[in-house]
Amino acid sequence: TDPVIYFITPTAFRPAQRADLTRLSYTLAHVPNLHWIVVEDTLEPSKCVSDVINRSRVKATHLFAKTRTDMKMKYADPNWRLPRGVDQRNAALAWIRTQLSDATTGAVYFGDDDNTYDLRLFDEIRKVKKAGVWPVGIVGGLFVETPKIGANGSIESFNAVWKPERSFPIDMAAFALNLTLVLQNPNAGFSYDVPRGYQESTFLEGLGISRKNMEPLAASCSQVFVWHTRTEKPTLTKEKKKMLERYPKNI
Numbered sequence: 505t506d507p508v509i510y511f512i513t514p515t516a517f518r519p520a521q522r523a524d525l526t527r528l529s530y531t532l533a534h535v536p537n538l539h540w541i542v543v544e545d546t547l548e549p550s551k552c553v554s555d556v557i558n559r560s561r562v563k564a565t566h567l568f569a570k571t572r573t574d575m576k577m578k579y580a581d582p583n584w585r586l587p588r589g590v591d592q593r594n595a596a597l598a599w600i601r602t603q604l605s606d607a608t609t610g611a612v613y614f615g616d617d618d619n620t621y622d623l624r625l626f627d628e629i630r631k632v633k634k635a636g637v638w639p640v641g642i643v644g645g646l647f648v649e650t651p652k653i654g655a656n657g658s659i660e661s662f663n664a665v666w667k668p669e670r671s672f673p674i675d676m677a678a679f680a681l682n683l684t685l686v687l688q689n690p691n692a693g694f695s696y697d698v699p700r701g702y703q704e705s706t707f708l709e710g711l712g713i714s715r716k717n718m719e720p721l722a723a724s725c726s727q728v729f730v731w732h733t734r735t736e737k738p739t740l741t742k743e744k745k746k747m748l749e750r751y752p753k754n755i
């Protein structure tokens with residue numbers, strides 16, 4: 505049988521949250537054997553996110569983990585100022601390690617709420633033996649950021665331009681892992697103590713992955729099945745300021 509895909513989505517309130525999550529939920533509703541782990545950046549689960557999850561009919565676990573106050577960005581901050589999703593992804597990993605400790609199959613993927621996913625991505629995620637990698641569209645200042653594959657079919661280099669010296673100069677959406685690897689390396693996770701752009705590299709190193717043993721997928725990294733789309737931040741100039749930092753009803 506197909507391994508279950510554990511699709512981890514950190515999600516934080518902003519005006520387009522419900523819209524982005526609704527669109528993502530309709531993508532995931534097409535995918536068999538998927539377990540959606542939604543981790544809200546809140547002190548308690550919100551009705552908004554609960555409603556979206558329930559309406560989707562996707563099998564899901566709704567967790568919450570509020571970002572440390574000193575690490576939480578304000579609405580007007582540029583998105584690169586601080587790492588995003590650290591506490592949420594760690595909460596999902598902790599849930600996996602306690603709830604699925606006896607699992608022998610499964611795939612783990614970090615799927616942000618604002619990206620765009622081709623359904624063919626999920627076939628690639630299920631192929632992962634240890635750690636799979638593929639191109640991501642519109643990220644890192646490029647149309648496509650991707651590993652470059654040599655004649656022998658393994659990774660030769662990466663085309664990344666932004667911080668190419670990273671051990672893995674790739675986006676969070678560029679890889680998936682076998683669940684057993686996550687269970688075997690209980691200390692691998694995300695951290696505020698790493699330089700900007702190093703979340704992926706630090707995590708993958710913690711799992712004992714090297715460039716050499718990553719599996720290039722998506723037809724030897726020739727196909728783009730995920731895009732790092734970003735929803736424009738609405739200015740809402742006619743709205744009261746306080747509305748931008750909290751939950752209004754049903755938007």
Ligand code: UDP
Pocket residue numbers: 513514515516544545571576577583588589592615616617618734
């Ligand atoms: N996110 C979060 N808390 C935050 C900011 C973002 O949980 O304070 C989530 C967000 O909903 C998304 C992921 O973390 O699923 C990545 O954030 P974002 O899309 O803003 O980052 P970028 O695409 O710019 O890397």
Ligand code: MN
Pocket residue numbers: 616618619733734
């Ligand atoms: Mn994003």
